Amino acid sequence: MFTSIVYHLLCSWFVFLLPCYSTFKTLSRTPVPGELEVICMYWTVVGAFIAVEGTVGPLVSWLPFYWELRTLFLLYLSLPQTQGSTYFYKTYLEPFCRTNEADFDAGIASATSNLINFFQSRISGLTDILFSLLNKAPQPYANGGRETTNAY
Structure with missing residues (x-):
């Protein structure tokens, strides 16, 4: 130690x-x-x-x-x-x-491209989810807009 x-x-x-x-x-x-x-x-x-x-x-x-x-x-x-x-x-x-310089350059270019494409697709998916949540209209009540009470 x-x-x-x-x-x-x-x-x-x-x-x-x-x-x-x-x-x-x-x-x-x-x-x-x-x-x-x-x-x-x-x-x-x-x-x-x-x-x-x-x-x-x-x-x-x-x-x-x-x-x-x-x-x-x-x-x-x-x-x-x-x-x-x-x-x-x-x-x-x-x-x-x-x-190995050519292989390194090709690998770096490929990894960079794949990483950028991955993050772009994830950000695009997140923005789609966010906009769909923001544009969703509130659901009206099923009974013509009136709230019903259950009486026992």
Whole structure:
């Protein structure tokens, strides 16, 4: 339990907060040539890692030393001394994305179109229901507009 908190704090500090602040500092001044490229590679690799981990993490998080290995890998990616994110981007992520770029673009376009069509049909159905409820005239009493009482 305690070690889990330590690993989460280490990752939060070194993987997210320090690089976030470093990105802010870089963007608030004129960056050195190539500096933005390194920062973009870092955030691309971290984003891909988070996406993959969100999918397979629940399946493998029970493995022994998972959190320790995860923390070490994220530190490897984030520490400027190791240049891990640049290496991982150039060796694995860039070739994979280049090879599958057309499929990714087609999938994103298809998913976007399907999502827009889905929401348009749902909103159209909801507006139809709303207008039918608003335009519905009150029902007159069955007895010529007079209320009847039942006498026992």
